[in-house]
Amino acid sequence: MSEDPADRMRATVEAVYRAESRRVLATLIRLLGDFDLAEEALHDAFATAVERWPRDGVPANPRGWLVSAGRFKAIDGLRRRARFDASLVQLAERLDAETGDGAVSDEEGVADDQLRLIFTCCHPALPPDAQIALTLREVCGLTTEEIARAFLTQAPTLAQRVVRAKAKIRDARIPYEVPTRADLPGRLDAVLRVIYLVFNEGYSASSGPSLTRHDVSGEAIRLGRLLVGLLPDPEAVGLLALMLLHESRRTARSSTAGELILLDEQDRALWNRELVSEGAALVERALLSRRFGPYALQAAIAAVHAEAESAAATDWAQIVALYDVLLRADPSPVVELNRAVAVAMRDGPEAGLTLIDAILARGDLTEYHLAHSARADLCRRLGRTAQARASYERALRLTRQEPERRFLERRLESCGDPS
Amino acid sequence: MRYLCLIYSDESQWPKMPKAEQDKWMAEYGAFTEGIKQSGHYVGSERLEAASTASVVRQRNGKVSITDGPFVETKETLGGFFMITAKDLDEAIQLASKIPGARHGSVEVRPVMEIRRP
Numbered sequence: 077m078s079e080d081p082a083d084r085m086r087a088t089v090e091a092v093y094r095a096e097s098r099r100v101l102a103t104l105i106r107l108l109g110d111f112d113l114a115e116e117a118l119h120d121a122f123a124t125a126v127e128r129w130p131r132d133g134v135p136a137n138p139r140g141w142l143v144s145a146g147r148f149k150a151i152d153g154l155r156r157r158a159r160f161d162a163s164l165v166q167l168a169e170r171l172d173a174e175t176g177d178g179a180v181s182d183e184e185g186v187a188d189d190q191l192r193l194i195f196t197c198c199h200p201a202l203p204p205d206a207q208i209a210l211t212l213r214e215v216c217g218l219t220t221e222e223i224a225r226a227f228l229t230q231a232p233t234l235a236q237r238v239v240r241a242k243a244k245i246r247d248a249r250i251p252y253e254v255p256t257r258a259d260l261p262g263r264l265d266a267v268l269r270v271i272y273l274v275f276n277e278g279y280s281a282s283s284g285p286s287l288t289r290h291d292v293s294g295e296a297i298r299l300g301r302l303l304v305g306l307l308p309d310p311e312a313v314g315l316l317a318l319m320l321l322h323e324s325r326r327t328a329r330s331s332t333a334g335e336l337i338l339l340d341e342q343d344r345a346l347w348n349r350e351l352v353s354e355g356a357a358l359v360e361r362a363l364l365s366r367r368f369g370p371y372a373l374q375a376a377i378a379a380v381h382a383e384a385e386s387a388a389a390t391d392w393a394q395i396v397a398l399y400d401v402l403l404r405a406d407p408s409p410v411v412e413l414n415r416a417v418a419v420a421m422r423d424g425p426e427a428g429l430t431l432i433d434a435i436l437a438r439g440d441l442t443e444y445h446l447a448h449s450a451r452a453d454l455c456r457r458l459g460r461t462a463q464a465r466a467s468y469e470r471a472l473r474l475t476r477q478e479p480e481r482r483f484l485e486r487r488l489e490s491c492g493d494p495s
Numbered sequence: 496m497r498y499l500c501l502i503y504s505d506e507s508q509w510p511k512m513p514k515a516e517q518d519k520w521m522a523e524y525g526a527f528t529e530g531i532k533q534s535g536h537y538v539g540s541e542r543l544e545a546a547s548t549a550s551v552v553r554q555r556n557g558k559v560s561i562t563d564g565p566f567v568e569t570k571e572t573l574g575g576f577f578m579i580t581a582k583d584l585d586e587a588i589q590l591a592s593k594i595p596g597a598r599h600g601s602v603e604v605r606p607v608m609e610i611r612r613p
Contacts, residue, residue, distance in 0.1 A: 201584060248606040249496050251583035259585070 085130045093122060096139045098217050102189035104146045106252055108171060111214065111242045113150055120153075121146035147171075190215070191306050192252045194299065197241075198267045199250050206241035209234055211270050216295040226277045226292055264307065268315050268371065271299050275319050279326075297323060304358075310365040314372025317358035321378035324351035336483040340387035352382045370406035373398055392422035409440035417450050425454040445474035449484060456491060465491045497538060497580050497607040498587040503571040504600025506545055523595040531579060536590055538578035546572035571600055578607075 097118060104114035121142045135141040154168035197210040208227070212218045220238065224231040244250065255263040278292030300316035328346035329337055359379045362372035377398045384390035399415035412435055420428020432451045441447035452467035468488040475481050509517070524542075531537040551562045577594060581587040584604070591602045 199584075201588070247608070248604075249583045251585050253583075253585070255585070259589075 082130065086126075088134060089122065089125055089129065092125070092134075092138045092142075096142065097122070098215060099190060100139055100142045100146065101214065101217075102193040103143050104150070105193060105214075106189050107143070107147050108150050109252070110246060114146070116153070117146035117150040118142075120149035124149065187302070187306060188254065190302055191254050194267055194303070195254055195263060196245060196250055196252050198263070198270045199245075200263070200266055201248065201250060202241050202244060203237075206237045207266065207270050208273055209237050210241045211299075212274060212292070212295070213238055215299065216274075216292075218292070218295075222292075260307075264309055264312065267303065268311060271296050271303070272315060272319075272371070274299070275322075279322055293319070293323060293326075310362045310368045311371045313358050313365075314362040314368055314370075314375045317355045317362060317375035318371055318378055320351045320355035320358070321375060321382050324348040324355065324382060330479060334479060335486075336479040338483075339381065344386065347382065352379075355379060356382065370402060373402040373405060377402070387421075390421070392418055396422055409435055410444070413441060413444075413447055413450060420454055425457040429454040429458070443474060445471040445480070445484075448474065449487075452487065456487070461491050496583070496587075496609070497578060498584075498591075499605045499607060500577040500579060500587075500591045500594060501573055501603040501605065502575045502577075502594060502596035502600060503603065504574050504596050505570050506572055506574055508599070520595055527593060527595060528577075530593075531577075531590060536579045536581060538580055540575065540577040542575040543573060546574075574600070 100121065101114055101118050104117050105111055108114045108117060124145045125138075125142065129135075151168050151172050154164045154171070158164040158168060193215050194211065197214055198207045202210065209223055212223045212226075213220065218226075220235045221231050223229075224234045227234070275293050275296035278294070278296060297316070297319050300312070300319055303312045304316050324347050325339070325342060327348070328342040328344070329339075331337060355375065356379045359372065359375045362368045363376060377395055380391055380395050380398070395418045396415060399411065399418055403411050403415060413432065416428045416431035416435070418428075419431055429451065432447065432454065435441055436447060436451070448467045448471035452464045452471060455461075455464035455467060465488060468484055468491065472481060472484045472488070475484065512520075528537065528540060547564060549564050551564070553560050553562075574596070577591075579587060579590055581590060584606070587604050587606075591597060591604050594602050596602060
């Protein structure tokens with residue numbers, strides 16, 4: 077901690093920015109009715125804080141202070157620009173009259189603002205790519221560069237996606253509202269999909285520039301918690317449980333050198349017990365509702381793993397049974413693949429291999445590296461080294477993640493020399 | 496705010512329909528129109544002649560060219576429209592989803608550009 081008061085104040089403002097800027101933005105968008113105007117106001121509010129707080133001290137309610145300052149700056153700015161554009165006078169007056177300070181301090185209103193922001197960013201009238209980009213930028217506060225890196229896209233492409241989406245929100249008047257009860261199930265699905273995609277982007281890479289991506293997972297979990305707090309839908313609860321249970325293994329799933337460690341080889345003492353018990357309790361809550369869906373089922377599977385003392389002690393029969401239910405609720409080749417791996421654990425590698433080969437023979441998952449690495453693993457356990465090598469090599473060509481590539485290379489080496 | 500709801504459908508189906516079924520659709524359009532007039536969302540609506548009656552006009556370097564029909568061969572063509580007024584896109588989508596044509600064709604919802612802009 078620096079002794080210089082200016083440094084300390086800067087650190088304070090930065091901490092407030094990290095904790096509050098997204099909530100302040102969400103409320104400013106509601107008050108000002110425009111994303112760009114609200115973003116500008118947010119920056120002005122923090123600039124004012126940097127100037128005033130060293131002199132006046134940090135306010136008791138920094139968030140409320142920032143919302144008021146942002147709103148004031150925006151209205152003031154519109155009035156000044158109104159000298160060149162008369163239509164802005166009306167807008168400034170309307171904003172001033174309609175958005176009193178009462179709208180600023182109310183806690184519940186602020187939480188609703190965040191939910192409004194999530195639903196607007198995940199509106200089905202926006203292209204799927206734009207929904208993700210917009211959510212990460214507006215709700216989570218990531219920079220365009222960070223999002224581009226996380227999604228392996230060019231920053232300018234991503235920036236354009238965000239600009240277009242914001243223009244559509246404004247021009248087509250996509251509302252800044254939580255959907256009505258009738259529309260909610262469909263709209264919620266879109267939100268859950270975006271949150272889970274965000275989580276996975278942060279979770280699947282655990283080395284290199286991992287800090288940013290770790291934060292991305294943390295943001296997804298934060299969004300999940302917020303959603304559950306406001307809309308205790310069983311699938312929202314299921315998704316949060318699923319993310320927490322995955323997150324509980326984060327430390328265990330890579331070595332200190334950043335090498336990937338699979339579930340059966342992880343040191344279970346490293347699993348975060350707090351997250352496991354929170355996740356397991358949420359799974360139970362979701363399943364008891366009897367209106368659960370694919371997220372709750374996947375979380376239930378993760379919970380069975382989390383509660384087993386070792387890979388061998390895992391209740392594989394229960395996991396296969398849960399995959400059977402999941403396959404009926406949400407049929408997909410990836411779920412089939414995961415079920416095949418569980419069957420291999422229950423009935424032996426031969427049984428699993430037959431199922432995987434059937435999926436591949438159908439032409440499904442032929443470009444999916446995990447299908448080939450799972451196949452390779454079963455071949456290796458059956459002592460079919462040549463087949464294992466071929467499948468590891470295939471998986472290697474298809475993966476784009478560095479830790480996974482190194483993991484596959486190690487497995488390939490362990491298969492011995494081809495000759 | 497106004498939204499133009501453009502109704503696209505496979506117009507070749509219409510002549511193949513028995514009279515009773517055509518009457519049923521027409522009655523549904525009538526009921527929909529009456530409903531949005533009552534609720535104050537109606538601005539205007541028209542049904543168009545078949546796409547085969549369309550002419551496409553261009554002027555390039557002062558020369559007018561006229562060609563037949565819609566530019567692209569598509570199964571679904573523009574058959575009519577409703578101009579509605581709604582408070583936001585969600586309300587517009589909710590209204591558009593009740594247009595009978597949404598059930599057999601598709602409805603494109605386009606916001607009308609407002610002149611004034613903050």
